[in-house]
Amino acid sequence: MSVEELKKELFYKPQHASAVVEENEVAKADAFAEDYKKFLDNAKTEREAVAVVLEDAKNKGFEEFNPEKQYKAGDKVYYVNRDKAIILAVIGKKSLKEGVKIAAAHIDSPRLDLKPNPLYESDELALFKTHYYGGIKKYQWVAIPLALHGVIVKADGSKVTVKIGEDEGEPKFVISDILPHLGSEQGKRTLSEGIQGEELNVIVGSRPFKSDEGSELVKLNILKLLNEKYGIVESDFLSAELEVVPAFKADDIGFDRGLIGSYGHDDRVCAYPAEQAIFSIENPDYTAITVLTDKEETGSDGNTGLQSSYLVYFINDLAKANGLDGYQVLSKSECLSADVNSAYDPTFNSVFEKNNTSYLNKGVVITKYTGARGKGGTSDASAEYMGKIRTMLDKAGVVWQIGELGKVDAGGGGTVAKYIANLDVDVVDLGVPVLSMHAPYEVISKLDLYMAYRAFTEFFKQ
Ligand code: MN
Ligand code: MN
Numbered sequence: 001m002s003v004e005e006l007k008k009e010l011f012y013k014p015q016h017a018s019a020v021v022e023e024n025e026v027a028k029a030d031a032f033a034e035d036y037k038k039f040l041d042n043a044k045t046e047r048e049a050v051a052v053v054l055e056d057a058k059n060k061g062f063e064e065f066n067p068e069k070q071y072k073a074g075d076k077v078y079y080v081n082r083d084k085a086i087i088l089a090v091i092g093k094k095s096l097k098e099g100v101k102i103a104a105a106h107i108d109s110p111r112l113d114l115k116p117n118p119l120y121e122s123d124e125l126a127l128f129k130t131h132y133y134g135g136i137k138k139y140q141w142v143a144i145p146l147a148l149h150g151v152i153v154k155a156d157g158s159k160v161t162v163k164i165g166e167d168e169g170e171p172k173f174v175i176s177d178i179l180p181h182l183g184s185e186q187g188k189r190t191l192s193e194g195i196q197g198e199e200l201n202v203i204v205g206s207r208p209f210k211s212d213e214g215s216e217l218v219k220l221n222i223l224k225l226l227n228e229k230y231g232i233v234e235s236d237f238l239s240a241e242l243e244v245v246p247a248f249k250a251d252d253i254g255f256d257r258g259l260i261g262s263y264g265h266d267d268r269v270c271a272y273p274a275e276q277a278i279f280s281i282e283n284p285d286y287t288a289i290t291v292l293t294d295k296e297e298t299g300s301d302g303n304t305g306l307q308s309s310y311l312v313y314f315i316n317d318l319a320k321a322n323g324l325d326g327y328q329v330l331s332k333s334e335c336l337s338a339d340v341n342s343a344y345d346p347t348f349n350s351v352f353e354k355n356n357t358s359y360l361n362k363g364v365v366i367t368k369y370t371g372a373r374g375k376g377g378t379s380d381a382s383a384e385y386m387g388k389i390r391t392m393l394d395k396a397g398v399v400w401q402i403g404e405l406g407k408v409d410a411g412g413g414g415t416v417a418k419y420i421a422n423l424d425v426d427v428v429d430l431g432v433p434v435l436s437m438h439a440p441y442e443v444i445s446k447l448d449l450y451m452a453y454r455a456f457t458e459f460f461k462q
Contacts, residue, residue, distance in 0.1 A: 014362040014401040017447040021399060029450030032276075033260060036449060037250040039272050040262045041166075044245045045149045046084045046294045046304075048163075049107035049268065053086050053275055053292060054078065060279050062088060067317035074283045079314055084108075084294040084304040087314050088278050090460075092287040096322050099332030100287040100315065102425065103278070103456050104306065104416050105271035105339065106296035109264040110134030110438045112141060112200055112244040114150075118237055119204070121219035126205035128173075130244055131197070134297030135413075138195040140439050142177040146202060150242035152232055160230045165247045172247045173202045202244055246440040253443055258361065259435075260449075265442040267296065269432045269449055270338035277456030287318070288460040296339075296416055306416040312423060327424065334385070335427040336459055337417035338452070341365045341403040343433035343443075351411070356404040358433040360445045363399030364455045366390065367429035370405060372412025379421030381428035389428055389459075396458045399451050403433065430455055 001009075018026055043049035057078045065077040071091045079087040085107070092100070112130040120127055132138065147165025154160065165172040177195070178186050186194060208217035209224060226232055250262035271292050278290040295305030302308060315333075316326035344352050344359045358365035368386060371378030393400045405413050421427040432452050435443040 014359070015399075016361050017363050017399040017445075017451060018361065020363075021397070021447075025450070026447065029446045030257075032273075032450045032453060033446040035276075036269075036272050037260060037262070040250040040260075040264060040268055043107070043268065044109075044147075044166075044264055045111075045243050046108045047151065047241075048149065049271065049292065050080060050083055050086045053088070053271075054080060056275065056279070057086075057088055065089070065314070065317075067321070070321045071318075079310075081294075081310045082304050085310065086292050087311065088275065088290045088292075089314075089318075090278060090281055090284055090288045092284045094285050094287075096287060096319055096324055096329045097332065098286065099334065100289055100318075100329060101284075101460055101462070102289045102291060102311075102333060102335040102420065103274040103338050103459065104291045104293065104311075104335060104420060105274045105431075106267045106294065106306075106416065107271050107292045108134070108294050108297050109245075109266060109268070110136045110297055112136075112146075112202070114148075114237065114240070114242040114244065116238050117234075118242075119219060119222065119234060121216045124206065124208065124218050125203055126218045126222045128202040128204055128244070129198075130200045130202060132200060133243070135438050137192070137439070138197065138200060139177075139191065141200060142175040142195055144174070144440055145247035146173040146175070146244050147247040148173060148242055148244055150240060152230060152236050152240040152242070154232060154236050154239075160232065162230065162242060173204055173244065175200055175202055248441055258447070259443050259445055261441050261443050263440055263442070265432070265434050265444045266340045266437055267338070267431070269340060269434065269444050270452060273449060273453035274338050274456050276453055277460055280457050281460045284460050286460075286462070289315075290456075293416060300416055300419055306419045311420075331424040333425045334459075335417075335420045335425050336389075336430045336456065337415050337420060337427050338456065339367075339415040339417075339429055339431045340434040340437060340444075341367050341429070341431060342405055342437055343435045345435055351406045353404065353407045356402065357406070358401050358403030360433055360435060360443075361447050362401040362433075363448060363451045364393070364430055365401050365403035365433050365448075367403050367405070367415075367431070370412070370414045370417065370429065373409065376412075377414055377418065379418040379427055381417075382426065385426040385428055389430070392458055392462060393455060396454065398454045398458060399447070400430075400455070401433075 118128040205222040209221040253259035369380040
């Protein structure tokens with residue numbers, strides 16, 4: 001045996017997916033990516049993602065979950081939690097006593113939320129005050145086109161849906177930055193303080209209400225326009241969830257079109273394939289569950305985050321209808337926590353440890369543990385479960401790699417994995433590497449996206 005042959009046999013060396021897969025797999029990945037781009041543009045917020053997924057699910061024959069009902073193999077159900085999280089399930093042939101298979105992704109993304117009393121006028125400009133949601137680099141959110149999405153609940157209880165700044169011809173919004181000519185004071189700030197939280201003020205108007213007297217006429221004019229368009233008054237902002245997101249659309253990146261640039265890949269790049277995977281299976285052995293959750297970016301707290309009990313209650317209800325307790329199902333269950341990891345960045349390579357980081361185009365990334373400072377706050381998947389998952393992927397020809405979120409002590413982060421693992425479920429993170437994660441415009445690889453779809457499909461089929 002030559003040295004090269006021996007190396008090939010003994011070394012672990014992840015390869016570019018296009019070198020490993022058949023030519024038609026690349027074409028399939030490209031086709032899959034086209035639909036994914038539409039999903040990105042139509043589902044920029046958790047509420048929009050739920051609406052899109054719900055419509056897809058109904059079209060695929062999913063019915064609203066009824067806790068009283070006993071389901072049979074092949075039945076397809078959905079459960080919507082407060083319009084911000086959704087569970088899809090396909091009932092398996094095996095007893096629930098043998099556990100279920102869960103793919104869990106999140107559909108919230110870093111953004112700027114409007115404050116409860118957001119509108120003010122300053123020097124004849126009208127602006128919105130914001131409070132950022134999730135981990136952002138604030139300087140990235142200025143001087144880019146922004147859109148406004150969300151809901152407003154009026155005093156009479158009726159709900160208005162807002163989505164403005166996305167369609168051709170609609171106005172957009174923007175946060176100003178100081179010109180470089182006058183930026184020397186700002187330039188002395190550290191990068192993380194270059195733009196501060198209270199400087200993330202969104203410009204929403206500049207023309208005053210026509211009147212010979214009175215102050216705050218620009219604000220008045222904006223409120224008048226909002227009243228005409230949405231029927232709201234200023235106090236209605238208090239009972240609203242309005243989210244400022246980049247107004248960009250998803251697009252191919254590079255001459256070879258191998259990558260996609262978009263807002264919100266984290267974590268739609270896992271949520272979308274997890275959704276498509278559960279749509280692709282018929283009559284699985286184990287009951288398959290895709291949960292698309294909210295509030296991951298702020299720590300999974302709240303009744304729509306995975307620290308709440310809604311997933312457990314759903315499984316309890318399934319169990320009860322079969323004469324079981326929820327824990328009997330959960331303790332035999334398996335989960336892929338479907339979330340992104342940081343892709344190696346050749347320009348900022350010093351924060352990565354090259355042998356344990358994920359790369360664009362080398363397939364889905366399996367992340368054994370997350371956390372920070374000595375694996376703090378991670379569930380850390382077992383050797384046995386890691387072994388099971390990688391064997392499953394190898395057998396199916398799904399291209400995979402391992403990844404850790406940067407060098408030891410360089411930083412850290414978490415996913416929903418630990419909250420599901422704490423329910424006595426076997427869990428590992430499996431997702432897609434992302435470049436410029438949490439930026440208004442993130443980058444992923446089409447091949448990695450498709451490998452995620454294949455991985456979730458295999459997982460449900462086992
Ligand atoms: Mn994520
Ligand atoms: Mn994130």
